[in-house]
Amino acid sequence: MVLYQVNPDPIPESDTSTTYAANTPPETVVANNDEFFGDPKLKFTSSVPWPGSTFIIRSASSGHVITLLDGQIMLASPGGRGSIHWKCVENKGWIGFQNVTSGRFLGHDLWGTLCCSGERHQGWENFCVRMRPEGGYVLLMTHWERLWHVGSSLEHGVEKLAKLGDGGSDGIVWEFVKV
Numbered sequence: 001m002v003l004y005q006v007n008p009d010p011i012p013e014s015d016t017s018t019t020y021a022a023n024t025p026p027e028t029v030v031a032n033n034d035e036f037f038g039d040p041k042l043k044f045t046s047s048v049p050w051p052g053s054t055f056i057i058r059s060a061s062s063g064h065v066i067t068l069l070d071g072q073i074m075l076a077s078p079g080g081r082g083s084i085h086w087k088c089v090e091n092k093g094w095i096g097f098q099n100v101t102s103g104r105f106l107g108h109d110l111w112g113t114l115c116c117s118g119e120r121h122q123g124w125e126n127f128c129v130r131m132r133p134e135g136g137y138v139l140l141m142t143h144w145e146r147l148w149h150v151g152s153s154l155e156h157g158v159e160k161l162a163k164l165g166d167g168g169s170d171g172i173v174w175e176f177v178k179v
Contacts, residue, residue, distance in 0.1 A: 046136055046175035049129045051090035053178055054100060060136045060173040066106070066114075066161065068099050073106065073114040073161055075152065085179055094126035094142075108141060114150065114161040129176075136173035 049055060056078065057066040064075040069082030076082055083101035090096070097106040098121070105118035107125035118125045128140040128147055139150040141163040148163040149171030155162075164171070 047178040049088050049095065049137065049176045051088050051095070054085050054087045055097075056084050056177040056179060057086055057097070057139075058175045058177055060175050068102060068104075068116045071116075073116055075159070075161060089121055091121040091126075094121075095129055096121035096125050096127060108163055112143075112148070112163045113155070114163075129174075132173060134173075136175055138171040139174055140171070 046060075047053070047055065058064070058078075059075060062075065063077070065078050065084045066086065067074050067076040067080065067082035067084050069076065069080070074082070076084075078084060083099055085100040086097040086106065087100055088095060089098055089105075098104070099106065099116050102116060103119075104116045105121050105125040106114065106116050106127075107118045107122075109115045109117075109124075123142060126142045128142075130138045130140060132138060140147040141150060142148075143163060146166055148165050150161060151164040151171045152159050153162045153164060154160075
């Protein structure tokens with residue numbers, strides 16, 4: 001017998017007593033993932049965002065990705081001419097995302113709109129990435145002593161990404177595709 005190999009079959013009981021002990025399988029087996037995880041339309045293929053890795057940050061509902069295009073942050077279809085690769089970094093326990101092409105950090109401006117202008121990962125470039133029980137992640141940004149979720153808002157008829165308010169349940173559900 002090799003110590004580093006585990007046999008997944010239950011160990012047979014040699015006890016002859018009258019007490020019954022059910023054999024427990026070595027892992028949980030689910031016949032239908034759609035029933036187990038809820039809505040079958042929601043398929044999450046996200047990696048865990050972790051410092052030192054590079055990701056494409058994708059909206060789970062639309063499939064659009066956070067894109068830096070002509071100095072502006074937007075949600076756009078992948079495959080366009082914008083920059084979509086974000087290096088995950090850490091500073092003082094906070095997560096940050098540095099655009100691989102520009103070297104600038106994803107953050108917010110004075111009005112809370114997402115931008116990519118920070119030369120260093122500081123307070124306005126801090127993110128908290130919270131996993132959702134249903135799958136995917138919510139991006140949260142600091143607002144004084146609170147965390148506000150990242151979502152979309154209309155500004156002069158144009159959809160913009162911004163930190164929108166308290167709580168993490170109303171934000172866009174994000175997936176992190178490791179590249």
